[in-house]
Amino acid sequence: MTEKVIIAGLELPNQDLDYAMEELSALVEANNMEATEKVIQKLERPNPATYFGTGKVTELHELGTATDVQTLVVNAELSPSQIRNLEQESKLSVIDRTGLILEIFANRAQSREAKLQVEIAKLNYQMPRLRTSSSQRLDQQSAGDAGGGYTNRGAGETKLEMSRRTIQQRINNLTHELKEMTTSTAVQRKKRDQAGLPSVALVGYTNAGKSTTMNGLVRMYGKNDEKQVFEKNMLFATLDTSVRQLTFPDQKQLLLSDTVGFVSNLPHQLIKAFRSTLAEAAQADLLVQVVDISDPHFREMIETTNETLQEIGVTKVPMIVAFNKADLADVTYPNFESTDELIYSARDKRSLVMLANMIKQKVFTGYREATFLIPFDQGQVVDYLNQHTNVLKTDYKETGTEITTELSSEDYHRYENYLVAGTVE
Structure with a gap:
């Protein structure tokens, strides 16, 4: 059953509140809620006690009573005291923006790694917001983990302190488990790096439309057994990084990863928790920032993505900006805007071919054309060149197979002993 909520925000100086409230409404919907009422107040600065002014808090209380709505979602991260005071005076259950996003992430996490990351973020968020009533509930939930209760904690320790101790211990345990899992992920990434394949990360x-873009490219250039990644028209449809191998008709190969999506004011707890997941972007050879050009706020979205990448330390990786969903906008597609920008639709095959070619031009810059003469008893070399390089011409000479091919610098040097005289390095 969908929960009805009131959404509310402050219009502060130099802030585009319309965009922020649209986004909050989408986040509410993503959390299986329905925003039935929207309340806006214009202030120079937030009220330090209740965030909203006294009159607006009274209005929120009356609105909740009149509409029989019991939950208020606020478009900001509130302090623990602001949440407590606002709940007391409005008689509504208050969820701030950060808490809402954490709830969505908790509901969407599928892999063990994502679940660990989200739980750590939630606990770090909850720690300063504990109260006596909520700590009693946490006591009941955590008693089994605490070794049979708190009889040995010391008579002077309150239930609130015990809850904080329990949560901190839980965070420590989860962080340790996540660290071991991150090490395993790093080993897998190192193996992929050793394979010598360039990596491309979809961000945005x-x-x-990152997952739709990835699925389209996988259908066209992936192996038959490559799985499609989950895609759905909703915020944060997937939280897990997926990696797929693409092989193009000219035998060039790369690894393509789909990363967790960003949103404005993404909670710092989540950015910290998902740092290991976002390492795919940090260590990529190329980033493809996917942008919904049909959204009127797409420029703000680009800015949000760039700011988040900077926050996680991704500043020096080359980037293509791919303006997706052109089929929903009044623009011509597929169309190159520049050498670094493409307007396309992830559901259009021509668009995906152009995107693939654009990616290849950026990633495979070190490739060269060369001619090799392979002795007939070195058939494994011919097989390798046919399977892993772009063979342009094959001739059979008296002394062996002559192959003209386009290949990486690594493969060029691996087989340079077979170079035909006169081939320029």
Whole structure:
């Protein structure tokens, strides 16, 4: 059953509140809620006690009573005291923006790694917001983990302190488990790096079409057994990084990863928790920022993505900006805007071919054309060149197989002993 909520925000100086409230409404919907009422107040600065002014808090209380709505979602991260005071005076259950996003992430996490990351973020968020009533509930939930209760904690320790101790111990345990899992992920990434394949990471705002783009490219250039990644028209449809191998008709190969989507004011707890997941972007040879060009706020979304990448330390990786969903906008597609920008639709095959070619031009810059003469008793070399390089011409000479091919510098040097005289390095 969908929960009805009131959404509310402050219009502060130099802030585009319309965009922020649209985004909050989408986040509410993503959390299986329905925003039935929207309340806006214009202030120079937030009220330090209740965030909203006294009159607006009274209005929120009356609105909740009149509409029989019991939950208020606020478009900001509130302090623990602001949440407590606002709940007391409005008689509504208050969820701030950070808490809402954490709830969505908790509901969407599928892999063990994602679940660990989200739980750590939630616990770090909850720690300063504990109260006596909520700590009693946490006591009941955590008693089994605490070794049979708190009889040995010391008579002077309150239930609130015990809850904080329990949560901190839980965070420590989860962090240790996540560290071991991150080490395993790093080993897998190192093996992929050793394979010598370049990596490309799809990044961007949530629901911009990264997963749809990835699935389209995998259908065209992936192996038959490559699985499609989950895609749905909603915010944060997937939280897990997926990696797929693509092989193009000219035998060039790369690894393509789909990363967790961004949103404005993404909670710092989540950015910290998902740092290991976002390492795919940090260590990529190329980033493809997927942007929903049909959204009127797409420029703000680009800015949000760039700011988030900078926050996680991704600043020096080359980037293509791919303006997706052109089929929903009044623009011509597929169309190159520049050498670094493409307007396309992830559901259009021509668009995906152009995107693939654009990616290849950026990633395979070190490739060269060369001619090799392979002795007939070195058939394994011929097989390798046919399977892993772009063979342009094959001739059979008296002394062996002559192959003209386009290949990486690594493969060029691996077989340079077979170079035909006169081939320029």
